[in-house]
Amino acid sequence: MTARRNILVTGFAALCAMGVSAQQAWPSKPITLVVPFAAGGPTDVVARTLGASITKTLGQTVVVENKLGAGGTVAANYVVRAAPDGYTFFIHHNGMATAPALYRKLSFNPLTDFEYVSQAVDVPMTLLARKDFPAKNLTELIAYVKANESKINLANAGLGAVSQLCGMMLERAMGVKLQAVPFQGTAPAMNALLGGQVDILCDQTTQTIPQIKAGSVKFYGVTTKNRIKALPDAPTLSEQGLKDFEVLVWHGIYAPKGTPKPIIEKMNAAVRTALKDPEVVKRMADLGAEIAPDSKLSPEGLQTWLKSEIDKWSPVIKAGGTFAD
Numbered sequence: 001m002t003a004r005r006n007i008l009v010t011g012f013a014a015l016c017a018m019g020v021s022a023q024q025a026w027p028s029k030p031i032t033l034v035v036p037f038a039a040g041g042p043t044d045v046v047a048r049t050l051g052a053s054i055t056k057t058l059g060q061t062v063v064v065e066n067k068l069g070a071g072g073t074v075a076a077n078y079v080v081r082a083a084p085d086g087y088t089f090f091i092h093h094n095g096m097a098t099a100p101a102l103y104r105k106l107s108f109n110p111l112t113d114f115e116y117v118s119q120a121v122d123v124p125m126t127l128l129a130r131k132d133f134p135a136k137n138l139t140e141l142i143a144y145v146k147a148n149e150s151k152i153n154l155a156n157a158g159l160g161a162v163s164q165l166c167g168m169m170l171e172r173a174m175g176v177k178l179q180a181v182p183f184q185g186t187a188p189a190m191n192a193l194l195g196g197q198v199d200i201l202c203d204q205t206t207q208t209i210p211q212i213k214a215g216s217v218k219f220y221g222v223t224t225k226n227r228i229k230a231l232p233d234a235p236t237l238s239e240q241g242l243k244d245f246e247v248l249v250w251h252g253i254y255a256p257k258g259t260p261k262p263i264i265e266k267m268n269a270a271v272r273t274a275l276k277d278p279e280v281v282k283r284m285a286d287l288g289a290e291i292a293p294d295s296k297l298s299p300e301g302l303q304t305w306l307k308s309e310i311d312k313w314s315p316v317i318k319a320g321g322t323f324a325d
């Protein structure tokens with residue numbers, strides 16, 4: 001080996017060793033978990049519940065950072081550009097799969113521009129209206145909405161939010177077009193519903209169950225195929241006549257592309273531990289969320305799932321004709 005080659009090889013080995021020791025020491029400072037919607041809302045609740053458990057496992061605080069805007073794409077853009085050093089992670093839902101069809105000029109590719117950590121929980125949605133909305137049940141709601149289409153508004157959290165996806169599916173199922181009122185998360189949308197400023201909201205059980213139980217909203221049913229354990233008496237929309245209506249919210253955890261594999265593996269293990277943590281299991285069950293099955297918890301499992309969801313939703317969205325730049 002020439003002297004020059006020797007120096008290069010030794011230098012490379014030293015660099016690798018530094019990389020390995022940096023990874024072994026990971027995490028040595030707080031980890032940021034980016035949430036693409038408002039604090040206090042459904043995604044935030046899932047992020048903070050998991051984050052508290054991951055903090056216990058890794059011995060460093062998981063700090064939730066809410067980066068709002070454009071139905072989650074502002075946050076995704078931020079994460080794509082963040083340093084791949086193991087200190088930035090991202091939690092997002094179906095919006096990662098709907099964004100490519102919704103945004104004409106998306107500046108990231110959900111399928112190739114991230115590292116994939118794990119799925120986490122699946123969350124049903126619920127169809128709600130403001131407390132004094134005239135319709136008492138889904139049949140009345142459909143009749144009322146059809147008769148008053150132009151006067152009724154539907155809150156959502158922007159193009160790419162599941163509240164928007166659910167709203168779009170509902171409009172199609174009912175054959176109406178309502179006034180969309182976008183917020184930067186369904187936490188502020190729920191406040192507007194409670195205040196009577198908006199009429200209808202389709203939102204996740206992680207936020208809506210307390211309001212449903214308190215009777216502070218009108219509640220018409222769940223968006224899942226089957227009834228859910230947390231609201232056993234609540235009918236599905238499908239069993240009440242919106243045949244085959246189904247929207248289920250899944251969550252993925254991502255990292256900037258290039259985050260070292262050993263770190264992804266350690267985070268994956270910490271997420272798996274969190275999903276078995278009795279406090280997480282209880283809180284998620286109380287809020288209607290289901291822990292994702294083991295088969296969905298590998299990095300490859302998330303990427304494969306994401307691809308199948310892009311393939312599932314893109315034609316549905318394209319047929320709807322709602323797009324943004």
Ligand code: ASP
Binds near residue numbers: 038044156162163204
């Ligand atoms: N999950 C979002 C939130 O946390 C809203 C949405 O996707 O509809 O606010």
